[in-house]
Amino acid sequence: xxxxxxxxxxxxxxxxxxxxxxxxxxxxxxxxxxxxxxxxxxxxxxxxxxxxxxxxxxxxxxxxxxxxxxxxxxxxxxxxxxxxxxxxxxxxxxxxxxxxxxxxxxxxxxxxxxxxxxxxxxxxxxxxxxxxxxxxxxxxxxxxxxxxxxxxxxxxxxxxxxxxxxxxxxxxxxxxxxxxxxxxxxxxxxxxxxxxxxxxxxxxx
Numbered sequence: 001x002x003x004x005x006x007x008x009x010x011x012x013x014x015x016x017x018x019x020x021x022x023x024x025x026x027x028x029x030x031x032x033x034x035x036x037x038x039x040x041x042x043x044x045x046x047x048x049x050x051x052x053x054x055x056x057x058x059x060x061x062x063x064x065x066x067x068x069x070x071x072x073x074x075x076x077x078x079x080x081x082x083x084x085x086x087x088x089x090x091x092x093x094x095x096x097x098x099x100x101x102x103x104x105x106x107x108x109x110x111x112x113x114x115x116x117x118x119x120x121x122x123x124x125x126x127x128x129x130x131x132x133x134x135x136x137x138x139x140x141x142x143x144x145x146x147x148x149x150x151x152x153x154x155x156x157x158x159x160x161x162x163x164x165x166x167x168x169x170x171x172x173x174x175x176x177x178x179x180x181x182x183x184x185x186x187x188x189x190x191x192x193x194x195x196x197x198x199x200x201x202x203x204x205x
Contacts, residue, residue: 024166024169025067025071031174031175032053036059037059039055041054042056053066055178061180063182065184076197078186081194088155089152090148090192106134109127147190148192151192172188174188
């Protein structure tokens, strides 16, 4: 909070002029969160010799990022995914088919009706169709599996990146978190997470 107040005072002295951010920086900003509290990260346009990304709740981290470091680490994580697409795999949360009590009762009713004589086939057929529909609705569907296959196919066919691609970031990354130890975690749209190996040995610069 103190950082934001200081930045506001400096901005007032300078007449409040705002510099338009590059498209990729604006895009990254929309996905940046603090891993400790979940709040959207804020960006101070000018802090000493460069910009600074900070948490609005003043959560402390072992290092502070400027735009160059932030974009560079994000690029490194994406290149990790390109080099090893298997890192995008997730543990499926799918469960096996479990019929509801209503489906179980209906199945028994159909069996009972089939054992009886004099019941029209159309009645049994209609009830069986209803039972099939209920079974289908009861079946689990894990959307992340389809997303994982699409992501792995996309990244496995890509060359290593020399700079961030706006469309790739927009369509594949869900969230970027800055952790307490200064590392950065990229969460992809399927829920897979890759944490950077980059850590800087300073605390406040």
